[in-house]
Amino acid sequence: MAAADYGADPAARAWILALKHGGRRDLARPLGALLADRLIQAREEEALELDDRTVVVSVPLHPTRRFVRGFDQARLVARAMALDLGLRWLSGLRRTRVTPPQGAPGSRSRTANVREAFALREGTPKRIAGRRVLLVDDVVTSGATANECTRCLHVGGALEVVVVCIARAGPRAAAREAG
Numbered sequence: 001m002a003a004a005d006y007g008a009d010p011a012a013r014a015w016i017l018a019l020k021h022g023g024r025r026d027l028a029r030p031l032g033a034l035l036a037d038r039l040i041q042a043r044e045e046e047a048l049e050l051d052d053r054t055v056v057v058s059v060p061l062h063p064t065r066r067f068v069r070g071f072d073q074a075r076l077v078a079r080a081m082a083l084d085l086g087l088r089w090l091s092g093l094r095r096t097r098v099t100p101p102q103g104a105p106g107s108r109s110r111t112a113n114v115r116e117a118f119a120l121r122e123g124t125p126k127r128i129a130g131r132r133v134l135l136v137d138d139v140v141t142s143g144a145t146a147n148e149c150t151r152c153l154h155v156g157g158a159l160e161v162v163v164v165c166i167a168r169a170g171p172r173a174a175a176r177e178a179g
Contacts, residue, residue, distance in 0.1 A: 001162060003038040006139055006169035016138055016166055020073050028073065031166050032080025035136065039085060039164065048162070055090050055128060056082040059137040059149055060118070062095035077166065078136035087134070092124040092156075093149055110144035118149050120156045129157035140165040 004012035015031060018024040042048040058078035066072045075091075082089040096119050133153050140146055140163060150161040 001038060001042060002140065002165050002168035003034045004167040006167035009167065012167050019077075020069075020138060023070065025071055025076060028076035029080045032077045032082075033084050035077065035081040035164055035166065036084035039081075039134070049132065050085060050087065053130070054132045054134060055088050055092075056085075056134045056136060057090050057092040057128075057149075057153065059135065059145055060091075060093050060095050062098045064098055074137050077138065078134075081134075081136060081164070090124065090127055092121055092128060092133075093118050093152060094121050110142040111147075114145050114148045116148075118152050120152055125156040128153060130159050132160045132162065133158045135161050135163050137163070137165045139167050139169050141169045 006013055006016070015024075015027050019027040019031065039048065039050060043050050056078050058072070058074040060066075060075070061069065061072045079089045081087075095117060097117055099114055099117050135146060135149055135153065137146060143163075146163045146165075150163065153161050
């Protein structure tokens with residue numbers, strides 16, 4: 001579930017890039033509110049259940065990349081969204097290895113790039129077992145990262161995983177972002 005189209009919405013693209021690469025942490029709050037509004041709309045239009053059995057997990061950066069950037073943008077957005085929805089945010093996933101950016105020139109296939117690059121944090125299975133998990137990322141392009149994280153969450157016992165992102169991008173938009 002995406003709030004915007006990365007290629008067709010220049011404002012969303014600008015905000016994402018400013019947050020992700022421009023250090024604009026202040027944008028996480030309004031972007032989290034945007035996602036919360038989109039989920040409330042989905043709850044009404046698509047019968048998406050958001051209740052006390054729903055938890056929020058973000059796609060994590062590797063600690064090295066988080067250190068260089070100074071923060072994890074998906075975590076900030078996910079926590080803001082969870083707060084607006086009255087849901088619990090969990091630090092449920094971790095990166096097991098550094099991966100090249102998904103849109104980087106010369107990178108392996110997106111699926112191979114993230115295969116086994118995520119794992120559940122200790123204690124996560126008991127916190128997600130039988131629950132709906134809202135998996136939050138900033139941009140989803142091919143879906144490879146979301147699929148790998150979803151696989152981990154299902155192995156941990158998640159009943160359902162709903163991928164929520166600020167924007168959905170096609171291959172051309174991903175190439176522009178990487179450049």
